[in-house]
Amino acid sequence: MDLLGTALGATLYSPATRPRLASDIRKQQAAGVVSMVLCLEDSISDAEVPGAEENLVRQLGRLEREDPADQPPLLFIRVRTPEQITDLTSRLGTAVRLLAGFVLPKFTAAAGPAFLEALTGAEVMSGRRLLAMPILESPELLHLESRAEHLTAAARVLDKYRERIPAVRLGVTDFCSAYGLRRTPDMTAYDVHLVASVIADVVNVFGRADGTGYTVSGPVWEYFRAQERMFKPQLRRSPFSGRAEGLRESLIEHNMDGLLQEIELDQANGLMGKTCIHPSHVAPVHALSVVSHEEFSDAADILRTGPHGGGVLRSAYTNKMNEVKPHRAWAERTIRRAEVFGVARDGVDFVDLLATGMEGEGE
Template identity: 75%
Template sequence: MRQRLFHREPCVFTADSPPQLLAAALGATLYSPATRPRLADDILKQSGRGVISMVICLEDSIGDADVVAAEENLIRHLTDLAGRPDAEPPLLFIRVRHPEQIPDLARRLGPAIRLLSGFVLPKFTEERGVPFLESLTAAEAATGRRLFAMPVLESPQLLYLESRAVTLEGIARTVDKYRDRVLALRLGVTDFCSAYGLRRPPHMTAYDVQIVASVIADVVNHLGRADGTGFTVTGPVWEYFRVQERMFKPQLRQSPFLQVRAEELRQALIEHDLDGLLREIELDRANGLLGKTCIHPSHVLPVHALSVVSHEEFSDAQDILRPERDGGGVLRSAYTNKMNEVKPHRAWAERTLRRADVFGVAREDVGFVELLSAGLPS
């Protein structure tokens, strides 16, 4: 099956792989409350379904009164998981509430810390972020385990126009100082909407909510540059599971599904309200974002299927990066449908080949419909 779908299959990587590779490989980062009674089994179940990265949440997904029990549940289940010799969990992160939790949880995990790739840091600003990153550095030194940070950019100071520039500058100073520890930056769009009493409906993407789109643009502008100073910025969460009643027509064209006799798949995607998700994933990439926060397992496959590099993208990227093109110039795409300008498109090509490494390259006649139908990549 994989050989039929892939021109070049995804590479094999582990939690110990280089940070640049891991940042590109995060894919659909699935969040799970730390209170789940079968947490260890749930983690392995999702790993078997293709989840690459997972966040165990001690913050907004649980009530204030449940934090102590959630921590105990998390420690118990990760210790259990570490004792299973054949267990292959995804990249695991813990979303904490305050900096003191990081060294405390690292200490309580003991040998099970080997399962952990890092921590997710909520409502990140310069003022709040420095104590989090200092705590993470201390936990790393105490345990001997490489630990990454994934700051969540979701504070009102970042949203409000009068404080946005100063807040972005402070975040940039902080993450640059701890660059080796910051794996990716995550966007908390739900919190952005909350500040104005908004909630985007399922037929609209984050980019249709202009106040949110403006923040995304400014974050990418300041923190997602391709000149070596930027970071991987991941896409916002899609918070819908299944639509009850539609106001607008579905956003998935019929023709790509009819061509491969997959109309039932199209209907299933529409019924589960995933056509809007597919559109937002494409807009994420067009706006410089890579990967996506997910709160439901049904969202993982669409994110990963659309992360596979098309044969056309791969062909263009390879042509642009050929050694003989180092001097620049313009060439016609091998698909004869576009211009490839070597110097302006180089950063895009490099990013595309990193994505090709971790998600693979589809065969020339394989599109996202076939990948969705097959349930790959895994």
């Protein structure tokens, strides 16, 4: 399940109201999207829900009929209520085979069991295994006086469903909403200290490397068009100089420099993949998920010593120490990422990966 959680990559959200949803799914699959969430929750109004459900059932049925042998991206439905899980499973009929599972909103120890029990019922009904991705976004998970208690309680609820949880997702927009906050395109989630603190606590509870943890996905980046900025761009000029200066200007123009910095901070803070609301965000997430040759070299050296090895190794790049026991969990995680996204050749850096990845990005 850890490998699947890593493989989700940039998970693209789409409102279930889109009239050409089946075509959109095919288009994004061709553009490299690995996982999608078809949303019946916050992306649509309350009044749109019945129509969105009908559209979702119709579009997935069309997708199955037009190419019954095709395997689309991993498709998840983000529901509002537990009852929608069994209801939609029934209404989808044979098209349920296209579903990987469901996204469970506002997951807490109190609300979560009903969703997970409905998932079990849907599995029995459909005769197939279904996955669940809970979203941590409720105020009680954010408020200081209740955070630790509610996070640990939610983790206990998930524990018996571990083999059905590829990732735990973060609802940072809802966390900001609880305090009337919204980060600008000049800022990452980690610049909003209230949000950064809850991300740290979520990783502390759900992201442990001792076998009890889950893949925790990165928060959504909200911006995809040029915005007036107050601060300097966050991309240095020198890595792009002489080979990809136009790419740098394009990234800055569309506020991608903030996204790139947030992806790097996600990874540094133990998060993997990202929630995306625009196709242009997918290529940067995947490009920066590729393991560098240096990372791979260090990880392979650490793991080569075996599980009972120890000591300190000089990196093959002669620029750091690799302490075998403390760095082992990092090395295992890095090799898992390499299995999914590959390893860059020696001398290939993030600019090369971005330039290649963004050549075919979707609109």
